Amino acid sequence: MTKIIRSPFFYVGDKYKLMTQLKKLFPDSIDTFIEPFVGGGSVFLNTNAKKYIVNDIETNIIDLHKLFYEYKDKKEIFIEELIEIIKKYELSCSFIGITVPEELKKKHVKTYYAKFNKPAYLDMRDEYNSSKDIKLLYLLLIYGFNHMIRFNNSGKFNLPVGNVDFNNNVYTSINNYIDFVSQENIKYHNMDYIEFINNLKIGEDDFIYFDPPYLLSNSEYNKMWNEEKEQELYNMIDVLSSKGIKFGLSNLLIQKDEENHILSNWMDKYNVYDIKSNYISYYDNSIKKSNKEVYITNVKETTT
Ligand SMILES: C[S@@+](CC[C@H](N)C(=O)[O-])C[C@H]1O[C@@H](n2cnc3c(N)ncnc32)[C@H](O)[C@@H]1O
Incomplete structure (x- = not known):
């Protein structure tokens, strides 16, 4: 099993701890890996692809990657x-x-x-x-x-x-990041994800991984996210998927007593997987029940 590497950003909400689970659900072979909400980059750093195109709306984040x-x-x-x-x-x-x-x-x-x-x-x-x-x-x-x-x-x-x-x-983590990007073909972008996606030519062998801000949590980068944006994202994904483009999306379905209904109303037409978060609360049954992280994809599971 390949080792999961940590990004040098130690980003709040990074997917480092969840990568072992997520990787198995990604396509076996990826031409271009596209990440519209790259954050600290823990996902692309642990994904095999021929090329990588990543984006974040935060200029400072992209400047640090660069x-x-x-x-x-x-x-x-x-x-x-x-x-x-x-x-x-x-x-x-x-x-x-x-x-x-x-x-x-x-x-x-x-x-x-x-x-x-x-x-x-x-x-x-x-x-x-x-x-x-x-x-x-x-x-x-x-x-x-x-x-x-x-x-x-x-x-x-x-x-x-x-x-x-x-x-x-x-x-x-700095060493691992630099080793990775020095061996791979990678491009960084800094814009709203809609503009980013609309400017790309995406083929059937490419794969888009979406890790948007979560409607149900209040991280610093969630400030500008709202229900309208959430719906807009799902509408865009439906259009991409109808064109045969592969995608995966992470999100929080339930937190405490709150459910993301926009997500639950949308996701069932795709494959939905429960993702176990490695947070301390995972061992606490009362909290465990009340947090549910999901991964949604139009990629069919393979046996590997
Ligand atoms: C959940 S974090 C991604 C974390 C990342 N997967 C990691 O492992 O570090 C969501 C990211 O989306 C970015 N973001 C928020 N609104 C955006 C938008 N409209 N377009 C592009 N990126 C956006 C935030 O700056 C933040 O870095």
């Missing part, structure tokens, strides 16, 4: 440049053994990274907000709260420091 891609023939230099910035700001960096003093660890057992890195993080955030240097944005994502990207109304990055640092996992 940053990694730019270093496809010089990943060591990329890591060195990141470490140089980390050292300049005097942030902790477990990856190279710059650790938090023991005394601070004892005093703030669960929050010592945040305590130690806060002043340096705020300096780096100020610098990013004036320079807009994309490498600083990546480090803000690594050292910031929940690995998120958030800006205030005046366009300033405004998340507080997080309780993590640049560790071996971050290093491995």
Whole structure:
């Protein structure tokens, strides 16, 4: 079984943990893999295809993907440049053994990274907000709260420091991402998914994977999503499917006591699979029953 690799974005709601289940339901052979809502990229990074065309409406997300891609023939230099910035700001960096003093660890057992890195993080955030240097944005994502990207109304990055640092996992994920994109044919786009899809020539051997914002959850990137957009997406998928184009879509059908009725009214004409989320709540029966994640596709299941 091939190893599932993690994207260096550690994106909220990424599909990393679900890839083993999803991969089995994708077509056996894919010419072009198309991802209109790519986010951190955990899905394309774990999918075999001849070509990849990915898109996200968030310019910063696509700029970060392009940053990694730019270093496809010089990943060591990329890591060195990141470490140089980390050292300049005097942030902790477990990856190279710059650790938090023991005394601070004892005093703030669960929050010592945040305590130690806060002043340096705020300096780096100020610098990013004036320079807009994309490498600083990546480090803000690594050292910031929940690995998120958030800006205030005046366009300033405004998340507080997080309780993590640049560790071996971050290093491995950057390595894996750059290795992957240096071997594959990949194109990045930054627009609304409708325009993106309408501008593509999609053939029968291609496959579109949709992972839209979820109507039932309130992540940062769900702000601009609503019932009208949800319906518009399903209408578009119906048209694509009627032309013989293969698709797969992930979504949350039920959360707590709420059901996504637009989804439940639409999905039954296709193949619907329950997806087990590996969240902690999975082991808690009461919560388990009330969260239901599904995968919907017009691809027939094969025996492989
Ligand atoms: C559920 S996340 C995708 C997560 C991704 N599968 C991963 O593993 O990281 C949904 C993504 O859709 C993007 N998005 C929201 N509205 C969009 C639109 N109208 N067109 C294209 N992308 C959009 C968001 O910026 C977000 O990155």
